Amino acid sequence: MDFLNALVALSNFVLIPAIAYGSQLALGALGVTLIYGILRFSNFAHGDTMAFGAMVTILFTWWFQSMGISIHPLPTALLALPFGIVVTAMLLILTDRTVYRFYRRVKAKPIVFVMASMGVMFIMNGVVRFIIGPGDQRFADGERFIIRARDFKNATGLNEGLAFKTSQGITIVTAIIVVAVLFWFLNRTRTGKSMRAFSDNEDLALLSGINPERVVMITWIIVAALITIAGTLYGLDKTFKPFTYFQLLLPIFASAIVGGLGNPLGAIAGGFVIAFSEVTITYAWKKVAVYLLPESLEPSGLVQLMSTDYKFAVSFVILIVVLLIKPTGLFKGQSV
Amino acid sequence: MSQSLRTPVLFFVVALLFILEGSTSFWVFSGSWNSSLAILNMALISAIMALGVNLQWGYAGLFNVGIMGFVALGGLATVLISMPVTHGAWSQGGIGIVFGLLVGAATVIAAVLLHTRMAAGRSRTLAVLGTLIVGFFVYRYIFDAGVAGVEAINPAQTGFLGGLNPGGPDNYKAHGYMTVLAWPVGGLLAAGAAWVVGKTALGLRSDYLAIATLGISEIVIAVIKNEDWLSRGVKNVIGLPRPVPYEIDLQQSADFVARADSLGLDTTTASTLAVKLSYSALFTVVLVALIILAQLSLNSPWGRMMRAIRDNEVAAQAMGKDVTKRHLQIFVLGSALCGLAGAMMTTLDGQFIPGTYQPLRFTFLIWVMVIVGGSGNNFGSVLGAFLIWYLWVQVEPLGQWLMAVITSSMADGSALKDHLINSAAYMRLFSMGIVLLLVLRFSPRGLIPEK
Known part of the structure; x- marks a missing residue:
């Protein structure tokens, strides 16, 4: 019984949140990795673009809510998601046309792209705060839980409750669908293949008649879809606040690099590595330890390795360790 | 326009902006010398940070986006040096x-x-x-x-180790010089952190260094926010001693009142101006000294070697230059300047509030300064710092003015009008982004390019 209780506590506080968070990071990291693979720079505006996508979705959600459209028990935000993606895609294509295309044409160094992306980051940051403000926004509706803690306790007779939030369920399911579609697209369709060819060897791809501008445009559209979904899911699961999205930049980059920049499979693995490390290192293990250890050995403290505020430190340390030991990442990414 | 003419003209234009802010209340200018000097003081500090970044980027091509962390370490040094030791800690x-x-x-x-x-x-x-x-x-x-x-130990008031101020809890404000002593310590602290970061991350490619420094700066802030024993964390340290006199003491000094009268100023304004001017003088001394040192180093064999490494690492390596070692050296130096500026900033604020350290304000804004001013040119970075900091402050009234113009035809009390007017403050980030993109696109070498 104690073992089961420990297992439930572990799933409730570690496994489920980490899987949900990992899925969100993986979607974000896929975007970073695609931009790196095709456009060959680290996009610093990624976090703020994510905030923009989530913001547009929220605005559509509010509009739908005010008109009484809903897909109960699912959150209305899912219905608004396609609209958010379209608007974000248009914005990203617009930034590409006005900002990045010029540097591609003059064949600027990657660092110039990074700086330009810093400028874009400032603008996005301002636009998001200008439209929706810097504060927390609520937009979640529909059924809150798939499994409630109390129902679970009643049904199983265990002391520990297991709560499974709808947002977590949706995150996991959506992430699986999105990743499956993305991989099908990259591996099976002609356009996807041309993208991979472009990423592997630009000159050879150009030689075989692949239109670079088209590849870039499709990349931005996919990126828009990925980060709008990731941003909305993160907002549903936790909360929407523009600054938290900026801060997500670090774990997202860490995921992409740990997995191997430019490698989509690596981005997913990296997302889960980072999410699980963050959650396990900042979780107070006392609850689990109480069930597993005999009473005499019960810990007096919280058995928390690090306070939750150090979660950035976790992704950072993993990032550095991987960079030092295996600079191409866990899965072979592009050379360093 | 030739560059020898361009530099003084641009500096003159910026000086004119500060004079306008102080002397006329037309349009977005406030007409208050207090406000003008307040902008100037922060601009002087920003100029030191910009010099540090220029050292790293302009001389050596190192892309450091962890400036905020080094600035915060400098601020921490001010607390650790200038506060009195907590009794019994x-x-x-x-x-x-x-x-x-x-x-x-x-x-x-x-x-x-x-x-x-x-x-x-x-x-x-x-x-x-x-x-x-x-x-x-x-x-x-x-x-x-x-x-x-x-x-x-008395968590509401202290609850931290305290510093090295010899005055003790009751009399520490009399030892204001301790804050000035903290400036070089701030530089050293930042240099130490930079050495650790540089040792691990400098061998990596430029984007990776950027991400590594971004990470380290977030960690520094997290540590400062959480380790209450060090600097009270988010409970903040207020009432740091000052290297300059207090306004209230000036107002009570008969000598000062008489002098203010002879200048035709009322005592309160005169005292605030005097305090700000003393800070400006202190900061100017530091800035001028640093500019001279930076110029000397830029034109020395060492500076030429740095630029050679920046322009072609492989060739420099072939000439027997130890690229990694030189990179580490300049990374530590540049970060030390940021730490120094951070200590000066905390001194100017008179308090240490970890929650105010935002990467957009302390890392990316400094980058805008360097790029707009002209990377590789010390005068360019300093000019960029003055100009961009001025804009950063003035965009707010400008945004409000703009919103007032846009909304003037709308009905009073309409939701859109209220929203637009309330959101004017976020024009700042937006306009900085536009400035950065425009400069990067049309004048990538900045206002005062490298020779």
Whole structure:
């Protein structure tokens, strides 16, 4: 019984949140990795673009809510998601046309792209705060839980409750669908293949008649879809606040690099590595330890390795360790 | 326009902006010398940060986006040097904290030594892991007890170790010079952190260095926010001593009142102006000294070597230059300047509030300054710092004016009008982004390009 209780506590506080968070990071990291693979720079505006996508979705959600459209028990935000993606895609294509295309044409160094992306980051940051403000926004509706803690306790007779939030369920399911579609697209369709060819060897791809501008445009559209979904899911699961999205930049980059920049499979693995490390290192293990250890050995403290505020430190340390030991990442990414 | 003419003209234009802000209340200018000097003081500090970034980027091509962390470390130094020691803090836990940290450091060193000395294999992995795990728990045991002891001392007022101010809790404000002593210490602290970062991350490609520095700056802020024993964390340290006189003392001095009268100023304004001017004078001395040093280094063989490395690493390596070592050197130097500026900024604020350190304001804005001013040129970075800081402050009234113009035809009380007027403050980030993109696109070498 104690073992089961420990297992439930572990799933409730570690496994489920980490899987949900990992899925969100993986979607974000896929975007970073695609931009790196095709456009060959680290996009610093990624976090703020994510905030923009989530913001547009929220605005559509509010509009739908005010008109009484809903897909109960699912959150209305899912219905608004396609609209958010379209608007974000248009914005990203617009930034590409006005900002990045010029540097591609003059064949600027990657660092110039990074700086330009810093400028874009400032603008996005301002636009998001200008439209929706810097504060927390609520937009979640529909059924809150798939499994409630109390129902679970009643049904199983265990002391520990297991709560499974709808947002977590949706995150996991959506992430699986999105990743499956993305991989099908990259591996099976002609356009996807041309993208991979472009990423592997630009000159050879150009030689075989692949239109670079088209590849870039499709990349931005996919990126828009990925980060709008990731941003909305993160907002549903936790909360929407523009600054938290900026801060997500670090774990997202860490995921992409740990997995191997430019490698989509690596981005997913990296997302889960980072999410699980963050959650396990900042979780107070006392609850689990109480069930597993005999009473005499019960810990007096919280058995928390690090306070939750150090979660950035976790992704950072993993990032550095991987960079030092295996600079191409866990899965072979592009050379360093 | 030739560059020898361009530099003074641009500096004159910027000076004119500051004069307008002080003298006329037309349009967005406030007509207050107090406001003008307040902008100037922060601009002087920003100029030092910009010099530091220019050292790293302009001379050596290192892309550091962790400026915020180094600035915060400088601020921490001001607290650690200029505040009085908390009574009993050292006996009730301070020693435990230091001992705990030493145990932690010893654990890491032992693990690294084991890793290098033992032959690869399962026994090595086990030994390293065992050392780390045992060391971690011993460290936490000693360290946590010390932290609890320190933080228990009057937590509402102190609850931290305090600093080195000889005046004691009652009289520490009389020792205002301690804050000035803290400036170089801030530089040293930042330099130490930069050495650790540089040692690990400088061998990597430029984007990776950027991400590594971004990470380290977030960690520095997280540590400062959480380690209450160090600088009270988010409870903030207020009432730092000052190297310049207090307004209230000036107002009570008969001599000062008489002098203010003879200038035709009322005493309150005169005292605030005098305090701000003294800060400006202090900061100007530091800035001018640093510009002279930076110019000398730029034109020395060392500076030429740096630029050679920046322009072609492989060629420089072939000429026998140790690229990694030189990069580390300049990375440490540039970060030290940021730390120094951070200490000066905390002195100017008179308080240390970790929650105010935002990467957009302290990292990316400094980058905008360097790029707009002209990377590789010290005068360019300084000019960029003055101009961009001025804009950063003035965009707010400008945004409000703009919104007032846009909304003037709308009905009063309409939701859109209220929203637009309330959101004017976010014009700042937006306009900085536009400025950066425009400069990067049309004048990538900045206002005053490198020669």
